[in-house]
Amino acid sequence: MLDYSHDPWLVLAAFAIALMAGFTGLSLTRGANALPVGQRKAVISMAAVALGGGIWSMHFVAMLGLQLPILYTYDALVTLLSALVAILLTGLALLILHFRPRTPRSLVLAGAIVGGGISLMHYIGMSGMELCRPVYTAPGIIGALAASIALSILAIRLAYSERGHRNILLGAAGFGSAVFMVHFFAMGGTGFVPDPQSGALGPALENGTLAILVTLAAFLISAAFLLSGITFFPAPETAATTPAPAPTGEPAPQPFPAPARSEPPRPEGTLRIPHEREGRTFFLDPATISVVRAEGHYTLLQRGTETLFCPWSISEAEERLAPAGFLRVHRSYLLNPARVTRFERLKDSGECSVEGADTLRIPVSRTRLATLRDALGL
Template sequence: MAGFTGLSLTRGVSRLSVTQRKVAVSMAAVALGGGIWSMHFVAMLGLQLPILYSYDLLTTLVSALVAILMTGLALLILHFRARTPRSLALAGAIIGLGISLMHYIGMSGMELCRPVYTPLGVAGAIAASVVLPVLAVRVAYSERGRKNIILGTVCFGLAVVMVHFIAMAGTDFLPDGDAGDMGPALSNETLAILVTLSAFVISAAFLLTGITFAPSAEEGAAVAVAAPAEAPKAAPPLPWAEPVALRIPHEREGRTYFLDPAAVSALRAEGHYTMLQKGAETLFCPWSISEAEERLAPLGFLRVHRSFLLNPAHVVRFERQKDSGQCSVDGAEGLRIPVSRARLADLREALGL
C-alpha cells in the first residue's frame, strides 16, 4: 500500500508548479519511507527470542527519518531533474540504500539483545536493496501509466520485504545486559502502537489515492473519443482560409500559451503529456509524444528515443556511446537526451555527421 500510494502521488506532478511538486514529493516520501519503516517493525514484532529485548526510542526514530529522507532525495532526482537511464538508476540505488540503512539502524536500536551479522547476509541484503529498487524505479518511470505504477509497486514491495528477510537470515542474536543510554527504551507493546498508527496513516492515504487512480467514466469516454480508430476525419479547409502556422501549446497557471516550434529544442514524454524544453525553461504541453511527433516531424523534429523528440537545430553536443548516443541542447546543457540505436543514423544525418 505504501509503494502504490507513493508512486501514485507523484503521477503527473511534473506539470504542476514547483511548490505543488515539492508538496507532492514530500507526501510521497513520507508514504514510501513510512512504509519501509512500518514493514520492518511489523516483522520485528513477529520476532520471538528466548531472551527479553526492547528498542532505543531515539535510534528507532532516526531509522524512520533516514528512510523518509533517502526516499525523498530519490524522488527529488526523479521529479526535478531530467529522467535518463543514469538518473533512474541513481534514484533507485538511493531508495535501496535507504532500505538497508533503515534496517540496520533499526536493528542497532535493540537493547538487552545484540544482533550479530554475517558478511554474506549483509552483502546479500545490500545487493537486493540496490538491484530491486532500481528495477522498481525503471518500471514505474519508464512510462507514467497505471500499468507501470502497479508493476513498480510490486517491485518496490518485493524489494523491502526481501531485503529485510535476507538480512535477518544472516543475523544471530546474543544476550547483552547493558541497555543503551541514548534515549528511553521502547517496549514491543509501545512499538506495536506506533506501528499501528503508521499503518493506519498509510492505509488512509492508500484509499484516498486509490479512488483517483482508476479512470472515471468521463476520462474513459475522453480516451475513447481520442482513439485514432474512432477519430473523426478533419473537415476540408475552406477555400478562402489562409493557412495558419503551427504553434505548440503549453499551459501555465491555468492559461494556455503558444510557442513557435523553432524556439523549442526538445520534447520529453510525461505519461499522456509532454514537457517542452525552451532554453532553460521546462513547460507543460497537453500533446502526447506521438501527437507531437506527428505534428512536428514535417518541421524537422526527430523522434530520437521513445521518450524524446528533438529539434536538431538546437543540438550543441553529440556523443556516440557504442550502439546508441547522447546529446545536449542549447540553454539546457545539463539535460542528457538519449538517442536509441534505431534512431542514431537519422540524427547523425540531420547533424551532418
C-alpha cells in the same frame, strides 16, 4: 548463536505494508512536476512519509515477527532514528526526481539513495535491540547493500521510465519486493546472542500486539494520503474541466480532450504547438522547440531553459511534428536535430544535449541511432 524463526502472518503483513507504501508514494508524485513549487514540495513530503515510513514499518513489523527463545525489546529513540533516516533519504531521492532533469543518471542516483536508505534504516533499527544483540557478517552487510541498491534502481526505473498507471503499479511491486527481499537477505547474514547487560525492563506491549498496531497505522496513513491526494477516476470531460498546470514539470493526471482527428489539415508552414500556462493556451513555432518528452498521456516541451506542458500525447506529437523534422529517438523523446549541440555514442545506444539545456541528457535508442546520425550529418 540463538535459533530464530519468523511469524508467517507478520511476514505477510510486512510485505503488504511495503506494497501499499510503494503504491501510495508513487501515486502521489504522479503529476507533481506540473504543480507550483510550494505544492510540489508538499506532495513530495507526503510521498516521502509514505515511502520512507513504509520502509520502516515493513522492517519493524518483520522484526516484531522475529521469534527468539529469549525476551527482547527495542530502544524507542534508536527505532525513531531509523524511521527518520528512511524518510529523509527517500525524500532526497524524490527531490532529485522532481526538481532535476529526469535522465537515466538521475534515475540511477535516486534509486541508489533509496537503496542506501533501506540498508541504513535496517541496520540502525537492528542496533536498537535490547536483551539480545545482533551479530553481523561482512558478506551479509555487503550483499544486503548491493541487493538494496540494485533492486531500488530497478524499482525507480520501472516507476519513472514513464508515469502511466502501469508503470506506477510495476514500480510499487518492485519497491515492495526490494524492501522485503533486502530485509530477509540481511537477516540471513545476521545471528543473535543474549545481551543481559542492556538493562531493559521488557516491553509495555507484547510484540504481536505492537506489530498489529503498527500495521494498522501504516495502512491508515497510506489510505488517508491516497484518498486526499489522488484521483482514481477521471472527471467527465466538459468545457470547464481543462487542467491548468505550471509551465514546468510533468502534467496533472486529469484528462485533456485531444484535438478532433476530423479537423482539416493545416496549410504547410502554419503548424503551431499548443502549450498550457495558467489556464490559457499559447502556440509556439516548432523550430523553437528542442525536445518533446512524454509524461503519461501528455508531453513536455523544452524551449531553451523552459519546460512547458503540451496536451498532445507523444504519438500525436510524433505524427504532427514529422514534417517539421522532429525524430523519435526514444520511446519517450522526440528530438529537433537542428537544436542538437552534442551527440555521444554509448556502446549500442547514444545520448544528446540541446541548446539552452546542456544538463538535459536525451537518450537515443539503439534502433534510432542510424536515423539520427544521418540527420546530424555523421
